[in-house]
Amino acid sequence: MDKIFDQLEGVLERYEELEEQMSDPEVINDTKRYMALSKEEGSMREIVAAYKKYKEIQEDLDESEELLRESKDQDMIDMAKEEIDSDKEQKDKLEEQLKVLMLPKDPNDDKNIIMEIHGAAGGDEASLFAADLLNMYTRYAERQGWKTEIIDESPTDVGGYKEVVIMITGDSVYSKLKYENGAHRVQRIPATESAGRVHTSTATVGVMPEYEKVDLVLDPKDIRTDVYRSSGAGGQHINKTSSAVRMTHIPSGIVVAMQDERSQQQNRVKALQILTARVYDYYESQNEEEYANKRKTAIGSGDRSERIRTYNYPQNRVTDHRIGLSLNKLDRIMNGELDDIISALIVQDQTKKMEQLNV
Numbered sequence: 001m002d003k004i005f006d007q008l009e010g011v012l013e014r015y016e017e018l019e020e021q022m023s024d025p026e027v028i029n030d031t032k033r034y035m036a037l038s039k040e041e042g043s044m045r046e047i048v049a050a051y052k053k054y055k056e057i058q059e060d061l062d063e064s065e066e067l068l069r070e071s072k073d074q075d076m077i078d079m080a081k082e083e084i085d086s087d088k089e090q091k092d093k094l095e096e097q098l099k100v101l102m103l104p105k106d107p108n109d110d111k112n113i114i115m116e117i118h119g120a121a122g123g124d125e126a127s128l129f130a131a132d133l134l135n136m137y138t139r140y141a142e143r144q145g146w147k148t149e150i151i152d153e154s155p156t157d158v159g160g161y162k163e164v165v166i167m168i169t170g171d172s173v174y175s176k177l178k179y180e181n182g183a184h185r186v187q188r189i190p191a192t193e194s195a196g197r198v199h200t201s202t203a204t205v206g207v208m209p210e211y212e213k214v215d216l217v218l219d220p221k222d223i224r225t226d227v228y229r230s231s232g233a234g235g236q237h238i239n240k241t242s243s244a245v246r247m248t249h250i251p252s253g254i255v256v257a258m259q260d261e262r263s264q265q266q267n268r269v270k271a272l273q274i275l276t277a278r279v280y281d282y283y284e285s286q287n288e289e290e291y292a293n294k295r296k297t298a299i300g301s302g303d304r305s306e307r308i309r310t311y312n313y314p315q316n317r318v319t320d321h322r323i324g325l326s327l328n329k330l331d332r333i334m335n336g337e338l339d340d341i342i343s344a345l346i347v348q349d350q351t352k353k354m355e356q357l358n359v
Contacts, residue, residue, distance in 0.1 A: 004102050008051045015041065015048045043110075047101045054094040061087040103353045109175035111209040114277045118163050119156070120183065122201025127160025129186045129311075130203040132334060134164055137177070139336025146170030151270050152258060165274060167210065179345040180205045181308075188313035198314060202307065208277040218276060224248040227264060247271045254278050309341075323348050 018041040021027050027034050064083040071077055117134055119127035141148045152165040168177065185202050193199065226246040244259035245267040256278065258271040310319045311330055318333050318341070319326040325344050327333065333341070 108209040116206040185307040
């Protein structure tokens with residue numbers, strides 16, 4: 001813990017420095033600078049509060065131990081012993097909390113996300129499952145106080161999705177949903193199955209942070225933009241202007257097509273937004289081993305054998321295979337009650353990081 005305490009002293013000094021700067025009228029009048037300092041101060045607040053509490057308890061503990069050494073009164077000795085036991089228990093808890101708080105943070109944790117859900121193996125049933133996953137994440141977002149927006153979709157005739165892309169915005173969205181990357185497997189009796197047999201299908205989920213311009217600037221020379229007419233069902237043109245946009249990032253070959261909005265400009269903005277996220281994710285994925293170690297998970301191909309989680313409808317059970325967690329409340333999870341699973345994944349991630357630090 002000595003190394004961590006050295007770091008904590010540095011954090012405390014920086015925090016006090018930030019508080020002083022933020023009370024400076026010159027800084028207060030500079031909105032951009034004040035917001036940047038405020039964000040940094042906010043990211044330290046929980047750590048500083050825990051460390052200050054730790055220091056208070058350490059002082060109380062020292063006083064109680066001194067009293068125990070010097071007192072000859074039995075009542076005072078008994079009281080000091082009780083105080084020492086209580087302080088040591090609180091101190092141990094705070095040490096563990098501080099270890100977790102001081103773990104290296106993913107720089108993307110506070111970002112909004114772009115989530116892509118694809119129906120994979122299983123035909124129509126896979127597309128219906130993709131729609132179920134969309135509903136699950138939308139309801140989870142509502143519980144978190146986040147906002148969701150569908151920014152691209154390819155619906156199927158049966159009411160599912162071949163692909164659907166949504167943006168989720170709010171407080172630290174990526175920190176919780178980054179663990180959803182991968183293939184999700186469903187086992188259930190399809191509505192179209194007359195014999196009542198259980199089928200297995202999959203849908204893949206991709207989670208990408210929403211990158212700002214400062215994170216990644218795509219060179220316009222690397223982007224080819226084509227415009228064409230938006231079309232409705234059956235290929236019928238729904239307008240007479242070329243409002244649909246297809247953007248191709250030439251170095252990576254990544255293509256994004258957007259025709260949801262009425263104007264070409266709106267489609268350009270959304271297409272560039274998705275393209276930026278995909279390209280950044282692509283470059284981060286180049287070193288697959290490093291990428292997997294950092295993110296703990298990678299998007300699978302959608303094959304039935306590749307899965308991070310199984311949703312078993314006949315047994316009302318959800319199993320996350322990465323941590324061996326099974327919960328018999330599939331109905332509630334599909335209604336957006338994902339907290340138990342996500343909390344367990346976060347704890348596992350933190351445990352692995354602490355093990356790496358102790359090596």
